[in-house]
Amino acid sequence: MEFIETVTNGRLTDKDRAAMPEVLRRFRSGNLRQAPGDNFIDSLINIVGPYFYKVLPLYMNLVFNRTLPDMADTGTMKVDTIYAAPVDEIFYGIGDQRNHYEPYGLSDATIDQGLNAGGRVKHNQSYLWGMTVADNKVYWCTNTNYLCVGGSAGLGAASRPGSDTSKGYMNNSWVCECESGIYGQTVHGAIKPEYAQYSDTRIPRIYCYDITTGSVQDITPSGGDYDKLLQDCQGLRSAGYHNGVAFFGGPSLYGSTSGQTVGSSFFAYDTDAGKFIGCKALTDIDGNAITDIRRWYVHNGVLYCGVRITDANGKDRGAVLRWYGDKTNPWQFKIVGWMANEAAELCVYNGYMYVGGWNTASLAVSTVVKGPKVPDNGLQPVDINATEWPIIWKYSDYDAHAIALRTTYTAGMQVWKNHLYWGTFNAVYVIPNIAAANRYTDMTSPEALCFYLGSVRQTSFWRLNTRDKVELLYGETELPVWDKPTTGKDTWTMKSTGWTPKFGRAGFGQPWTAYTWTMAEYGGDLFIGTMNAETLLKAVSVNPDSTQSQFAILQRLTGRKTGHEGFELLRMQDPETAPQYITTDGFGNGTAYGIRNLAVLDKRLFIGSASPLNLERHGGWHLFRLDDKKYSGIETPETPALGVFWRSNGGSFTFASATGENLNTISLTDLQGRTFKTVGIAQPSVTVNAGDIPSNIFIATVTTASGRWTFKIKR
Incomplete structure (x- = not known):
């Protein structure tokens, strides 16, 4: 009933x-x-x-008939929030002139003032999109208002299927101002009037966390070509490090959509000198233009990255690049392998390079391909006519539903205990727009309900062994397939996948877990980070707007109990035993819908999350640190607690308490211990003029009531 x-x-x-x-x-x-x-x-x-x-x-x-993994024993674990996307705007309404963006974040006093004036807090930064580690530092880069990328064609517009969203739209959890936003009209629109539609996309940020000092620095470059490339950027999707250089890269914005890009932006940073080397669009790699990048990978002293390319013949496909550069000339890349898919994930297993692919115009189904055996001196350059790497697995081997084939991508590749693991990204949030295009907008009709329920897919989880034998760990024995594309009848048929999962049903048993987003080995175990799309479903289900009633119906039909939204983190300790949950609710933050990055440094696991819910109080990305004494051991010294955020402003430096408490004193000394300046204050942040200090390298010491932090600053 x-x-x-x-x-x-x-x-x-x-x-x-x-x-x-x-x-x-x-x-x-x-x-x-x-x-x-x-x-x-x-x-x-x-x-x-x-x-x-x-x-x-x-x-x-x-x-029905879904069995979830057990909860792990987390008694030896401690999880700390290192840093989070700041509240960087008070939002008063779509197109309101008072909507002012402050990339470094607002003070508590400004936030209180805005709330008292009827505004809402807003986190424009959505994803910790790329992350890498080097020496004693964690570097990461971001994107902004991810659901709004592409303006009215952004992913968030799926919450209003069939509606005109060009003037902006909002619900209780997020807003996209589209062409009505002040930022778009004054910043993007100044380039071309039609670029005002990108109002919600702000310059992405780049951060560095020093684990030895407990300080976070915003190292985002500015001026000249940096501003130009950062502004024409959807966000920085990837980060990689090798030989003293950290790279940050992402797809271009102007002329692009969330699913199709026309260019890219790359930034190179000297980690030893603590400064940027330069930036480039990489539009010419032997006549081929890079249009997207997702992952970097180091093997045997060689740095590789997987990209999407418009090749010299105009073909949309993927490639693996090898870096031949150094600090003096970081832009030396060569193509060492071609594939029909975008090269989204890559790693070396059993001596061969494997690549997980995303759909392109050349091949509209996701794959895993196998490259040649990697020689001791690394993969060598190939020309445009080289044979594309052979496919050893494709998603269509498992699923026959035409919509699912278009909206599923290979994800999260990792080698662990003599197997290669990967998952899938099943982009369920595009289903509403596809449904609207097929005239399924009335969710009280049986046909529309069938389209949604039959098209929803969960992440599947796979592995292969040294003989390239593929095994399904989490997935389905049969899946619903829409008959209309082949028979013309609006009916659905359950069809065998031809596979039997080892551990359980797709989504690790959850109906809305859509993405095996990232994996890492930590302490000898495999850690798996997911995206839970139910967070978005709930966000658009609680609104009274009738255009969203279909989501309310889906939420009531399939949703779990409130309080279980948020990403899942799983740990696998034995290849023959199912993984267990570390968390099922985003470490208590249901608005954090995914784990985008995992990285190990100093025997600790760093976790970068994603949340595009920009109007939620705890929306935006978070950087967590998981410390398991079982792995790190009691002899490992505690790293300092995060206390200070700082940034350079040319001839001055801004210091702020990471916890919101007042700073007491700031002193600046040279490397010989001579004190140049001491400032006594009683507020959460302060800007100190350092233009009169003769040294280019000095030591900053910051004190608060709860601690003391000392770190080196290079001018």
Whole structure:
């Protein structure tokens, strides 16, 4: 009865409800013949019948018979929040002139003032999109308002299927101002008027956390070409490090959408000198233009990265690049391998390089390809006519649903205990727009409900051995397939995948876990970070706007209990035993829907999260540190607690308390211990003029009531 009440969305009358027991009895018995004088029952059967025959089987397949992993024993673990996306705006309404963006974050006093004036806190930074470690430092880079990338064509517009979102839209959890935003009109629109549609995309930030001093520095470059490339950038999707150089790269913005890019932006940073070397669009690698980048990988002293390319012949495909540069000329890259998919994930296993691919115009299904055996001196350059690496697995080997093939991507590749593991990204948030294009916008219709329930996919989890034998660990034995593309009939058929999962159903048992986003080996165990799309589903389900009623129906049908939204982190300790959960709710933050990055430094696991819910109080990215004494050992010294954030402003430096407490004193000394300046203060942040200090390298000491932090600054 609850199922019928939900799918009919309040259309049943009291008389209908009173008759439903008889309707249900007939459905169970299979006797639907009309009895004399039962015209009302018969008409009610005609109304609810399609929900039983068409919708109910898909609903039961999606929701029932799901077994979740056990919770791990986390008694030896400690998780700390190192830093988080700042509140960088008070939002008053779409297009409101008072919406002012401050990339370094707002003070508590400014936030309180804005809230008292009727505004809402906003986190423009969404994802900790790229992360790498070097020496004693963690570097990361971000994107902003990810659901709004591409303006009205952004992913968030799927929450308003079939609607005109060009003037902006919002719900309780996020807002996209599109062409109405002040930032777009004054910044992007100054380049070209039509670029005002990118109002929600701000310059991405780059940060450095020094584990020896407990300080975080915003190292985002500015001026000249840096400003130009950063502004024309969707965000910095990747970070990699080798031989004293950290790279940050991402897809271009102007002329691009969230799914199709026309260029890229790359930035090189000297980690020893603590300064940027330069930036470049990489539009010419032997005549080929880089349009996207996702991962970097070091093997045997060689740095590689996987990219999407428009090649010299205009073909959209993927490639693996090898870095031949150094600090004096960091832009020396050569193509060492071609594939039809975008090269999204890469690693070396059993002596060969494997690449996980994303769909391109050349190949509209995701794959895993196998390159040649990697020689001791690394993979060598190839020309444009070189043979593309052979496919050893493709998603269509598992799923026959046409929509799923278009919206599923290979993700999260990692070598662990003599196997190669990977997962999939099943982009469920694009289903509403596809549904609208097929005229399925009324979620009270059985056909629309079938389209949503039949198209939803969860992340699948795979591995292969040294003989390239592929094994499904989490997935489905059968999947619903839409018959219309092949037969013209708007029906659904359950079809065998040809696979039997070793541990359980797709999504690690969860109906809305859509992404195996990242993996890392820590303490000999495999850690797996996911994205939980239910966070988005809940966000658009609680709004009274009728255009979002379909999401409310889906939430009621398939949602778990409130409080279980947020990313999952799993740990796998034995290849023959199912993984266990470390958290199922984003470490207590349900708005954090995914773990984008994992990295190990100093026997600790650093976790970079993602949340595009820019109006939520705890929205935006977070950087966590997980310390498990079982791995790190009691002899490992504690790293200082995060206390100070700082940035350079040319001839001055701004210092701020990371916890919001007042700073007491700041002193600046040279390397010989001579004190040049001491400042006494009683506020959370201060800017100190250092233009009169003769030394280019000096020591800053910052004190608060709770601690003392000392670190080196290079001018």
